[in-house]
Amino acid sequence: MRQTPELKPRLVVLDRDDEIQARRDNPELLADKDTTVVPLPLRHPYSGLEELQRLGPALREGAVFVRNPFDQNHYTEVSDAYASIAKAKFYAFSRVCQLLGAVRLEVLELRELSETGERAASVKMSAGSVSGGLTKGAKQLKEVAEKLFGSWTWETGEPDQELAEQMAMKSGLHTDITVNSLLEQRRYRTNPLKSHELLLDISSEAQKEITFAADLNALLGGFIKPKFEAKMNSLKGQMHNLQLELSVDF
DSSP states (O other): OOOOOOOOSEEEEEEHHHHHHHHHHOHHHHHOTTEEEEEESOOTTGGGOHHHHTTGGGOOTTOEEEEETTEEEEEEEGGGHHHHHHHHHHHHHHHHHHHTTOSEEEEEEEEEEOTTSOEEEEEEOOTTOOEEEOSTTOHHHHHHHHHHOSEEEOSSOOOOHHHHHHHHHHHTGGGOHHHHHHHHHHHOOSSOOOEEEEEEEOSHHHHHHHHHHHGGGGTOOTTTHHHHHHHHHHGGGGOOEEEEEEEEEO
């Protein structure tokens, strides 16, 4: 009986004929410890994998996926990775805020930073609308703003510090200095933090995953590389530094 395959951090989707040819002409790709080659149409044992079934129509020849670091059970196509990973990080952060006893979390502004750390552009995120402009041609960044604007209000504000810290660890947020600072502030119950405005980096993890996907170029040889070259080159234009300005009340 064929063993159920373990999906790796990167997925490369080929049609079945190309997958067979890759076994002969491009074995480095199939042997890579970080990459799973998914042949289409799906057959057993791949057809039974829930992670692949969830991808639906996005699972097509030529697609490249990376695992979402803030949602380990889901993959995101590299062309959508910037918005998807940024959104997942923010939602994980909002959950941590809720567990820390927040009664309100509001997104104030999305900022794009230059390579020197200066504000290059920004989008105001007032209730019900997104206004302002980002750098020319950065359509995907406006899409990030549209997915994140708004405010959250919770009823009781009852904290569960231990569960909040477990959530931060499970989601990977514990590596973010801003999140760690917030956890530390709420841990001190003698004079607890009541409100805070902060800047949350929502792009570094997406940049890491996009760079990781672009590394596939070194593995895509022979007949396979032309099928992915344009996609891999387009990833270079997705390197933007983004911060969210947030306000949280406890």
